[in-house]
Amino acid sequence: xxxxxxxxxxxxxxxxxxxxxxxxxxxxxxxxxxxxxxxxxxxxxxxxxxxxxxxxxxxxxxxxxxxxxxxxxxxxxxxxxxxxxxxxxxxxxxxxxxxxxxxxxxxxxxxxxxxxxxxxxxxxxxxxxxxxxxxxxxxxxxxxxxxxxxxxxxxxxxxxxxxxxxxxxxxxxxxxxxxxxxxxxxxxxxxxxxxxxxxxxxxxxxxxxxxxxxxxxxxxxxxxxxxxxxxxxxxxxxxxxxx
Amino acid sequence: xxxxxxxxxxxxxxxxxxxxxxxxxxxxxxxxxxxxxxxxxxxxxxxxxxxxxxxxxxxxxxxxxxxxxxxxxxxxxxxxxxxxxxxxxxxxxxxxxxxxxxxxxxxxxxxxxxxxxxxxxxxxxxxxxxxxxxxxxxxxxxxxxxxxxxxxxxxxxxxxxxxxxxxxxxxxxxxxxxxxxxxxxxxxxxxxxxxxxxxxxxxxxxxxxxxxxxxxxxxxxxxxxxxxxxxxxxxxxxxxxxxxxxxxxxxxxxxxxxxxxxxxxxxxxxxxxxxxxxxxxxxxxxxxxxxxxxxxxxxxx
Numbered sequence: 001x002x003x004x005x006x007x008x009x010x011x012x013x014x015x016x017x018x019x020x021x022x023x024x025x026x027x028x029x030x031x032x033x034x035x036x037x038x039x040x041x042x043x044x045x046x047x048x049x050x051x052x053x054x055x056x057x058x059x060x061x062x063x064x065x066x067x068x069x070x071x072x073x074x075x076x077x078x079x080x081x082x083x084x085x086x087x088x089x090x091x092x093x094x095x096x097x098x099x100x101x102x103x104x105x106x107x108x109x110x111x112x113x114x115x116x117x118x119x120x121x122x123x124x125x126x127x128x129x130x131x132x133x134x135x136x137x138x139x140x141x142x143x144x145x146x147x148x149x150x151x152x153x154x155x156x157x158x159x160x161x162x163x164x165x166x167x168x169x170x171x172x173x174x175x176x177x178x179x180x181x182x183x184x185x186x187x188x189x190x191x192x193x194x195x196x197x198x199x200x201x202x203x204x205x206x207x208x209x210x211x212x213x214x215x216x217x218x219x220x221x222x223x224x225x226x227x228x229x230x231x232x233x234x235x236x237x238x239x240x241x242x243x
Numbered sequence: 244x245x246x247x248x249x250x251x252x253x254x255x256x257x258x259x260x261x262x263x264x265x266x267x268x269x270x271x272x273x274x275x276x277x278x279x280x281x282x283x284x285x286x287x288x289x290x291x292x293x294x295x296x297x298x299x300x301x302x303x304x305x306x307x308x309x310x311x312x313x314x315x316x317x318x319x320x321x322x323x324x325x326x327x328x329x330x331x332x333x334x335x336x337x338x339x340x341x342x343x344x345x346x347x348x349x350x351x352x353x354x355x356x357x358x359x360x361x362x363x364x365x366x367x368x369x370x371x372x373x374x375x376x377x378x379x380x381x382x383x384x385x386x387x388x389x390x391x392x393x394x395x396x397x398x399x400x401x402x403x404x405x406x407x408x409x410x411x412x413x414x415x416x417x418x419x420x421x422x423x424x425x426x427x428x429x430x431x432x433x434x435x436x437x438x439x440x441x442x443x444x445x446x447x448x449x450x451x452x453x454x455x456x457x458x459x460x461x462x463x464x465x466x467x468x469x470x471x472x473x474x475x476x477x478x479x480x481x482x483x484x485x486x487x488x489x490x491x492x493x494x495x496x497x498x499x500x501x502x503x504x505x506x507x508x509x510x511x512x513x514x515x516x517x518x519x520x521x522x523x524x525x526x527x528x529x530x531x532x533x534x535x536x537x538x539x540x541x542x543x544x
Binding site for chain 2: 004006007028029032033035036037070071073074077078080081084085087088089090093097099100101102103104105108109112117120130132133135136137138139140141142143144146147148150151175176178179180181182183184185186187189190192193194196197200207
């Protein structure tokens with residue numbers, strides 16, 4: 001069973017990991033809005049915006065290099081856009097686009113790295129996300145790795161039968177084989193989904209997943225929410241007054 | 244096509260989030276009515292299937308390979324409303340776990356791919372899915388879904404003030420066209436395979452309501468209009484006003500409400516931009532929906 005690195009981080013013990021997901025989501029939202037409403041980024045602004053991230057890294061005991069490396073995953077999309085801005089004679093705009101994209105991605109990583117996805121989803125649900133949609137995401141996450149492994153096994157099986165060595169002449173056959181593989185995967189996934197659903201019904205499932213503990217905003221959670229949001233608001237206001 | 248955070252201006256992401264959230268809450272309600280309350284597991288597992296399907300590569304030649312995006316496949320197997328819910332769930336997981344698309348930009352990504360792209364991609368199937376043109380409808384659907392969501396994404400970036408040189412815009416359009424054609428052919432290949440493995444998995448097009456087709460047309464009109472405006476404004480407005488000699492009054496009338504997506508009464512504030520973005524989106528959507536209603540009524544009459 002493969003586990004995502006972000007998922008592993010979120011299950012480590014840490015102060016940020018123990019906080020209520022709603023508090024973390026509210027602070028994340030405030031940070032993202034703050035970054036998104038800043039048009040021009042000075043060096044001072046970047047330094048100020050890095051402080052909440054640093055605090056998150058320390059409180060969540062997250063690895064700096066790992067978060068930084070994953071934050072650059074936005075570059076394949078943001079890079080060309082920034083280059084376009086550069087070419088049209090706005091190099092500063094291009095750079096601040098890149099910095100904004102990386103800072104935002106790092107902030108999402110800090111929260112996702114300090115909160116297991118099921119807990120994060122419960123927080124989203126309590127903040128007003130449609131519960132049916134949240135339930136679908138729960139199941140998507142649960143079966144993501146099961147089905148991905150099945151797909152990888154099928155791919156390996158196909159390769160060992162000689163797929164992937166096609167000449168142009170045989171490409172049509174390869175193409176049809178890949179289509180068939182996906183169709184089989186679809187049918188198997190569907191059958192598995194129906195079986196899962198029946199098993200759940202047999203165990204008394206009525207459309208709601210009961211959880212062992214309810215979310216509760218304690219003093220530390222309120223502290224995180226209030227301190228985080230006011231810190232970010234202070235940064236935004238200070239930067240607005242400086243120009 | 245997953246827009247990360249930090250590229251869209253506040254007006255655009257707020258507007259797109261409101262539009263996306265409204266569409267998805269309607270789709271969720273409809274999906275709950277169509278399936279029954281307790282079938283969320285099915286949709287979740289099918290979402291996981293789309294993730295897994297992206298690991299099966301199709302050889303394209305020259306060492307390149309491509310994979311399925313899946314929105315049209317989901318729409319013709321599960322129905323458009325459940326497919327919208329599944330695509331939204333996929334985008335949510337991609338944004339939170341895989342850093343593929345931003346969190347603030349999630350509304351825009353949902354609107355582009357799970358709402359407008361999916362509805363536009365479903366349109367050919369809703370119109371011709373029952374007849375001899377089924378295969379063509381699937382290919383056209385895949386093509387339209389990618390073109391509409393890609394076009395909307397680029398237009399949103401342009402409205403956010405990102406300068407996109409014509410060369411880049413054209414190469415993006417070419418890339419979208421190639422990807423769209425590929426998506427159409429892949430969808431066709433999988434649906435053909437499904438017909439052999441599990442007959443009945445693909446829903447008959449007859450179950451598609453006229454309202455769904457109308458929404459598909461609305462999505463197409465919306466995307467075309469938005470891309471047209473993004474590619475021409477504000478230069479075209481400027482040169483038109485100069486050439487025809489229309490005084491500043493006319494230019495103010497055309498330019499102030501939507502120029503750089505700011506309202507005249509709140510030029511610099513971000514809530515002004517947000518309000519302008521929202522107004523623009525609602526106006527575009529209303530125009531698109533009205534046109535679609537007329538168009539589809541004429542067709543079916």
